Amino acid sequence: MEHIVFGIGITALAGALATVAGSAEDTESNIGSQGDPNSQVQLAPQMGFLHRIFNKAVAGEPPAYGLWCCLGAGLAWAFMAMQINPVLAIVLGAVLATFVQGVYATTAYVGRTASLAKFGQPVFVDILKSMTTVTMAHAFIAIFCTVTLCHLINTALGHPFPLPLLGLIWGIALGAAGSATGNPYYGKERQYQNQKFGAGVPISASGNIVRYAEAGERNSIDNGWFTAKIGGSASGICFGMIVFLELWRTVVFEAINPWYAIIVGVLMILIFTVIDRYIEVWGRKTYGPYTAPKEAEA
Amino acid sequence: MSAVAAKPAAGSAMNPGAMAVGIILTLILVGICYVMSPGVGLMALIGVIIGGILIGFGTHFVPVGGAPAAMGQAPGIATGVAMLATGAGVAGLFGGAWAAETLPATMDPMMQLIIVVCAGAVGGGLMMAITCMMVNFLYVFGMGIPPASGKVANDPITGDSQAEYKSQGTEGHGLPFVSFVGGVIGGTLGGAGGTLIYFELLVLYENALPGLMNVTAAQVMPIAVSAAGMFAVGLFLVNAVLTAYNITGTIEGPHDPKFKRWPRSIVASAVASALCGLVAVLIVMPLPI
Amino acid sequence: MSVKVEVIEGGVPHNTILIAGVVSTLVCIYLTYLNVVTQTEMFSFFGGLAVVAALVWGSHTIKVLCSYGIGTGVPSAGMIAFGSGVIAMLYATRFGMLAPVVALILAAIIGLVLGWVSNNILNMKIPAMVQALTEMAVVGALTLMGFAALITGTFGFEGLTTGTVTMFGMTLLTHQNSFIGGCLIAVAFLLGAIAIQHPFNACLGPGWTQDRMLMLTAECAFLSMIVAAIMSFALISAGSAIISLVIAIIGWVYTYKEYMALSKRDAHSWLDSKPIPDVEGQ
Numbered sequence: 001m002e003h004i005v006f007g008i009g010i011t012a013l014a015g016a017l018a019t020v021a022g023s024a025e026d027t028e029s030n031i032g033s034q035g036d037p038n039s040q041v042q043l044a045p046q047m048g049f050l051h052r053i054f055n056k057a058v059a060g061e062p063p064a065y066g067l068w069c070c071l072g073a074g075l076a077w078a079f080m081a082m083q084i085n086p087v088l089a090i091v092l093g094a095v096l097a098t099f100v101q102g103v104y105a106t107t108a109y110v111g112r113t114a115s116l117a118k119f120g121q122p123v124f125v126d127i128l129k130s131m132t133t134v135t136m137a138h139a140f141i142a143i144f145c146t147v148t149l150c151h152l153i154n155t156a157l158g159h160p161f162p163l164p165l166l167g168l169i170w171g172i173a174l175g176a177a178g179s180a181t182g183n184p185y186y187g188k189e190r191q192y193q194n195q196k197f198g199a200g201v202p203i204s205a206s207g208n209i210v211r212y213a214e215a216g217e218r219n220s221i222d223n224g225w226f227t228a229k230i231g232g233s234a235s236g237i238c239f240g241m242i243v244f245l246e247l248w249r250t251v252v253f254e255a256i257n258p259w260y261a262i263i264v265g266v267l268m269i270l271i272f273t274v275i276d277r278y279i280e281v282w283g284r285k286t287y288g289p290y291t292a293p294k295e296a297e298a
Numbered sequence: 299m300s301a302v303a304a305k306p307a308a309g310s311a312m313n314p315g316a317m318a319v320g321i322i323l324t325l326i327l328v329g330i331c332y333v334m335s336p337g338v339g340l341m342a343l344i345g346v347i348i349g350g351i352l353i354g355f356g357t358h359f360v361p362v363g364g365a366p367a368a369m370g371q372a373p374g375i376a377t378g379v380a381m382l383a384t385g386a387g388v389a390g391l392f393g394g395a396w397a398a399e400t401l402p403a404t405m406d407p408m409m410q411l412i413i414v415v416c417a418g419a420v421g422g423g424l425m426m427a428i429t430c431m432m433v434n435f436l437y438v439f440g441m442g443i444p445p446a447s448g449k450v451a452n453d454p455i456t457g458d459s460q461a462e463y464k465s466q467g468t469e470g471h472g473l474p475f476v477s478f479v480g481g482v483i484g485g486t487l488g489g490a491g492g493t494l495i496y497f498e499l500l501v502l503y504e505n506a507l508p509g510l511m512n513v514t515a516a517q518v519m520p521i522a523v524s525a526a527g528m529f530a531v532g533l534f535l536v537n538a539v540l541t542a543y544n545i546t547g548t549i550e551g552p553h554d555p556k557f558k559r560w561p562r563s564i565v566a567s568a569v570a571s572a573l574c575g576l577v578a579v580l581i582v583m584p585l586p587i
Numbered sequence: 588m589s590v591k592v593e594v595i596e597g598g599v600p601h602n603t604i605l606i607a608g609v610v611s612t613l614v615c616i617y618l619t620y621l622n623v624v625t626q627t628e629m630f631s632f633f634g635g636l637a638v639v640a641a642l643v644w645g646s647h648t649i650k651v652l653c654s655y656g657i658g659t660g661v662p663s664a665g666m667i668a669f670g671s672g673v674i675a676m677l678y679a680t681r682f683g684m685l686a687p688v689v690a691l692i693l694a695a696i697i698g699l700v701l702g703w704v705s706n707n708i709l710n711m712k713i714p715a716m717v718q719a720l721t722e723m724a725v726v727g728a729l730t731l732m733g734f735a736a737l738i739t740g741t742f743g744f745e746g747l748t749t750g751t752v753t754m755f756g757m758t759l760l761t762h763q764n765s766f767i768g769g770c771l772i773a774v775a776f777l778l779g780a781i782a783i784q785h786p787f788n789a790c791l792g793p794g795w796t797q798d799r800m801l802m803l804t805a806e807c808a809f810l811s812m813i814v815a816a817i818m819s820f821a822l823i824s825a826g827s828a829i830i831s832l833v834i835a836i837i838g839w840v841y842t843y844k845e846y847m848a849l850s851k852r853d854a855h856s857w858l859d860s861k862p863i864p865d866v867e868g869q
Contacts, residue, residue: 035376036368037376042792050864057789058781060377060378062377062382062385063666063780063781067778070773070774071774071777074773074818075814077769078819078820081750081752081764081769097814100811103806103810103843104781104785107785107806107807107843107846110846110847111789111800113850113854115795115853116855117794117854117855119793122854122855122857123850123851123855123856123857123858124858124860124861126859159392159396160399160519160523161392161523161527162523162768162770163770164769164773165524165528165531165770166392167774168773169392169531173385173388173389176381176384176385176429177429177432180382180430183368184368184369184370184433186368187369187370188369188443192369197441197442198442200369200370200443200471201369201370201467202467203468206371216862231440234435234440235432238428242389242424242429246392246393246421246424250396250397255400258413261420265393265417265420265423268424269424269427269482272428272430273479276427277475279431279434279438280445280474283443283445284445287442287444290463290464313707317708320708378662378663381663520763520768520769521748521765521767521768524769524773525677525767527773528776531670531776532671533674534670535667535669536667536670539667543705543709543711544709562708562710565708569700569708570701573700574697577674577678578677585682
């Protein structure tokens with residue numbers, strides 16, 4: 001019994017860490033325009049819309065976060081193998097992984113922008129300095145939380161995988177959850193604030209991203225500020241739920257009977273299916289069909 | 299995902315000759331395994347092939363819209379298909395590997411296999427259910443956009459009409475119910491496939507590595523777990539990327555016309571898994587030289 | 588139907604890079620065998636240099652492949668390269684002295700089959716597919732072997748699965764603290780998979796230039812070597828790890844500076860704290 005109570009405590013902590021990690025991950029990738037919305041930042045200068053948006057396309061979010069978290073975990077593992085205290089080892093591992101992330105971010109921005117020379121897009125050195133540091137700060141939070149939760153899963157809950165493999169698994173899952181949930185909010189809602197609310201961006205409007213702010217020119221920290229409010233929190237809840245429910249059903253029910261854990265998992269899938277259907281029907285009823293054809297404005 | 303990657307290259311035509319060659323190649327590889335290592339090795343290889351096919355088939359269900367989905371221009375989840383399937387699959391692998399660790403060793407091996415694979419399947423399905431639910435949550439409550447499919451007039455499961463919920467100038471947006479169900483099925487199959495590969499290789503390595511390395515079974519556990527886990531991830535990526543090539547990067551779910559291409563992908567996954575699986579099995583066999 | 592998006596203009600032809608890549612990677616991996624000959628771990632850094640050579644070749648292969656629209660992102664190409672490479676590499680480690688050559692041949696076979704499968708069964712019909720996937724599987728396998736040699740000082744199965752742990756002054760043999768047992772191979776896998784695709788992903792566009800992309804690859808490879816060298820402190824002697832680390836840092840600083848200079852050369856303009864420039868017609 002104490003074992004299960006201890007396990008639930010660790011599960012709750014891991015879920016909380018995952019929520020913070022998901023939130024930081026989405027904000028980081030939105031400041032860097034990583035993932036799919038990046039295609040628009042890349043496209044804009046080709047359509048004649050020069051901008052001051054940071055564009056660090058290292059890879060899609062899942063492989064990129066797979067690397068940062070796996071690297072943080074691997075370095076932490078190596079430091080622990082050198083008899084360094086786990087807390088210090090995880091912090092050092094996350095710091096070094098963040099360094100790698102920062103270097104990749106600078107080379108990605110400079111490389112992509114230099115390849116757009118034909119369209120007159122300049123490289124803004126001040127963007128490079130100010131945005132990279134902000135993304136590094138968010139990446140550190142995401143990496144540190146993910147590596148810590150992997151360490152908890154490994155040592156306190158007794159998962160058989162070694163720390164670096166857990167880092168790979170939860171890093172890829174973090175990127176997948178964060179990009180799936182957070183990308184549309186940045187891509188549709190923030191980049192295309194000039195388009196109609198409550199409708200998808202017409203394909204003809206592609207590339208016409210918002211480049212000016214309330215005062216002056218929009219930069220990517222404004223984007224992080226905007227998306228952190230809904231996109232970031234939703235990504236955090238998404239990844240937090242994945243980690244928490246996955247651990248919870250195993251910790252509580254696996255010891256009683258392995259089938260119970262599976263049945264509880266199936267029940268949770270059914271519950272989420274019902275919630276999803278409710279959301280869909282609510283959206284269709286409340287917003288109604290798009291009867292009058294809308295003008296596509298470019 | 300990237301600016302270059304927008305051109306669909308693969309046609310939808312089947313190539314029966316090549317598929318027949320693929321099936322024969324798979325059988326030859328299984329035959330080689332039978333000669334080199336009948337028994338446990340062959341069992342493991344068959345498990346790996348089935349797992350690979352499950353991954354390849356499951357990835358077809360995962361609704362992924364790629365870059366246009368991030369602008370609400372196309373339905374589906376806004377990320378890459380291979381990596382999203384991998385995210386769900388490795389989350390399932392995590393659950394399955396954990397179940398494999400906690401089961402009593404005295405249990406019937408077949409029963410162990412069933413429980414572990416079910417645990418992996420539920421883990422992958424749960425990950426996709428939460429992710430798909432949050433995607434719709436954000437579309438409806440964050441951006442005020444109802445989900446709509448661009449490929450069919452009515453949702454095949456609920457019968458809801460789609461065309462008038464599609465905003466002007468787009469191909470649809472969000473995840474209609476059929477895509478949600480597809481996502482959950484895809485995650486389930488992917489999680490089951492990844493876990494099956496892991497568990498079959500784990501059992502093989504646990505049995506064969508101690509003799510090969512002259513150490514006890516307990517000492518060899520970390521090696522067996524890590525090697526099996528790494529191979530499961532590697533095979534998952536190979537199969538998921540091959541499937542992504544098959545559907546040219548985006549698919550709406552089981553109702554998408556591209557879904558009909560699945561037989562190609564199954565043969566491709568079988569060949570790739572048979573070859574990679576054979577090598578993974580041979581690692582623990584005595585060297586031929 | 589596949590249309591070639593952009594042709595390779597000028598620069599070093601791909602076949603030259605291919606041959607130079609194979610030869611220098613194999614030579615560098617074999618130079619780590621000096622560790623066995625001289626009974627030290629000082630020559631582990633050659634593994635890192637093998638990684639640099641293999642990745643430079645591999646990133647150019649990715650450029651050749653992804654110039655055709657393959658329908659999915661550039662990163663997936665790196666993932667399939669390493670997914671097939673890791674299997675060939677682990678099997679090859681069993682062959683002792685012959686390991687790098689076996690890894691090359693086995694990975695080539697796997698890549699060849701995967702390329703054939705993509706082109707014929709999946710009907711992609713991309714002319715460069717078979718050769719590119721073959722090359723990338725080889726790059727994946729050899730890069731992982733290079734990382735293994737860099738981190739553990741050896742590329743044999745025995746060396747990759749055993750490590751030592753010092754407890755209360757006693758040195759014990761363990762399998763937990765090893766390259767495979769601790770799953771550092773997962774870190775090597777992702778370090779390589781991102782480093783191989785990042786240069787083309789970051790440099791794609793109308794202004795792509797070959798020297799800039801290959802310099803970025805070298806930069807990514809040296810950066811990966813830095814962190815791999817730090818991890819190697821856990822598995823090889825501190826002196827040898829410091830040699831690797833110093834070489835990696837020198838290589839990284841040099842290539843990073845060169846890459847920035849090349850980007851400055853290729854960029855339209857290099858502005859600091861300036862507004863968006865006016866474009867004609869706006």
